[in-house]
Amino acid sequence: MTIEEFIELFEGEMDEVPAEGLKPETDFKNMDEWSSLTALSIISMVDEEYDKRLTPSELRNSTTIEELWKLIEAK
Amino acid sequence: MSYKNPFTLQEKRILVTGASSGIGRSIAQECAAAGATVVLNGRDEQRLNETLSSLEGSGHCAIAADLTHFDTVKQHLATLEPLDGLVLCAGVGQTAPVQNVKADKIQGVFSTNTFAPVQLLQMLVKGKKINRKASVVFISSIARQKPYVGNGVYSASKAALNGFSKVAALELAGREIRVNCIEPGLIMTSIVKESVFDEEQLAEFKKTMPLGFGAPRHIALGCVYLLSDASCWTTGTSLVIDGGQTLI
Ligand SMILES: NC(=O)c1ccc[n+]([C@@H]2O[C@H](COP(=O)([O-])OP(=O)(O)OC[C@H]3O[C@@H](n4cnc5c(N)ncnc54)[C@H](OP(=O)(O)O)[C@@H]3O)[C@@H](O)[C@H]2O)c1
Numbered sequence: 674m675t676i677e678e679f680i681e682l683f684e685g686e687m688d689e690v691p692a693e694g695l696k697p698e699t700d701f702k703n704m705d706e707w708s709s710l711t712a713l714s715i716i717s718m719v720d721e722e723y724d725k726r727l728t729p730s731e732l733r734n735s736t737t738i739e740e741l742w743k744l745i746e747a748k
Numbered sequence: 749m750s751y752k753n754p755f756t757l758q759e760k761r762i763l764v765t766g767a768s769s770g771i772g773r774s775i776a777q778e779c780a781a782a783g784a785t786v787v788l789n790g791r792d793e794q795r796l797n798e799t800l801s802s803l804e805g806s807g808h809c810a811i812a813a814d815l816t817h818f819d820t821v822k823q824h825l826a827t828l829e830p831l832d833g834l835v836l837c838a839g840v841g842q843t844a845p846v847q848n849v850k851a852d853k854i855q856g857v858f859s860t861n862t863f864a865p866v867q868l869l870q871m872l873v874k875g876k877k878i879n880r881k882a883s884v885v886f887i888s889s890i891a892r893q894k895p896y897v898g899n900g901v902y903s904a905s906k907a908a909l910n911g912f913s914k915v916a917a918l919e920l921a922g923r924e925i926r927v928n929c930i931e932p933g934l935i936m937t938s939i940v941k942e943s944v945f946d947e948e949q950l951a952e953f954k955k956t957m958p959l960g961f962g963a964p965r966h967i968a969l970g971c972v973y974l975l976s977d978a979s980c981w982t983t984g985t986s987l988v989i990d991g992g993q994t995l996i
Contacts, residue, residue: 713898716843717845717848721850729949
């Protein structure tokens with residue numbers, strides 16, 4: 674999956690997306706729109722789309738969208 | 749005069765599902781320790797046999813079968829001796845927020861947690877495999893009454909058991925068969941370890957548990973009570989064993 678596709682899926686899990694949209698370098702956990710519920714949604718999305726298990730600590734330890742995308746791709 | 753322990757399970761044959769792991773394994777061990785002859789069920793043969801060889805006493809046996817495969821289960825039941833106790837403990841967890849709940853996920857959880865135990869009880873009752881005065885225990889969860897984020901489908905699958913068990917208790921009372929639920933709180937078994945919790949979240953969780961985390965045996969001992977004649981006038985109830993988790 675390309676990072677652009679990943680960003681689209683990521684945005685799909687959020688209640689509200691920042692006006693400027695998400696970028697590979699976005700520090701996603703520091704967005705106002707981020708919540709623990711979004712975290713669970715991202716985990717479910719990864720499970721569905723990639724059939725891979727992302728753990729909360731992996732999510733917590735990733736800073737940018739790109740980092741997270743790479744981590745999932747490498748799984 | 750010698751004291752007869754009212755909590756004994758001597759001369760009782762008890763089927764325990766989910767006995768290859770966690771809470772079900774501990775229930776099987778406690779039942780055997782209390783004198784019962786235990787029939788174990790789980791899917792993983794190796795872990796099931798580990799439970800089998802850990803049991804006190806003799807005459808126990810294991811049936812490896814997936815309880816969602818009703819035809820296979822029915823074949824196994826044909827040769828089963830009638831039961832004095834049944835513990836429906838096999839179950840799976842799932843974490844998905846409302847927006848990620850889809851039909852296949854609902855189906856997956858309900859088929860193991862709800863359809864399978866209800867169908868197993870049906871087959872046993874219909875096949876006259878449950879003796880008079882027997883005791884049936886459904887392992888529900890405090891999740892059926894307490895909401896946790898992401899736990900919707902699991903909660904619903906367990907709440908259904910509480911509903912069903914009361915009707916079963918009413919219907920089977922004529923044969924003096926008792927039907928009850930146990931609602932465990934959070935216990936560190938594979939179901940929890942494999943769910944999305946991590947250390948940090950668990951530490952947060954612990955703060956909401958007045959008596960700290962539970963152990964499988966805490967549930968198993970409650971189960972022995974409900975299976976024994978000590979609870980002969982208890983039916984249609986649900987026993988919360990949660991270290992006070994539902995108080996907060
Ligand atoms: N741990 C908790 O905090 C907690 C709290 C409340 C309620 N509960 C309930 O307690 C029960 C036991 O859970 P646990 O914590 O002991 O989890 P566990 O260690 O994961 O054990 C689950 C058991 O269910 C069996 N199982 C699952 N699907 C099955 C199927 N289709 N057919 C036959 N057996 C199946 C497993 O067998 P294999 O491994 O052989 O496949 C295993 O023996 C569950 O119903 C759970 O919902 C647990």
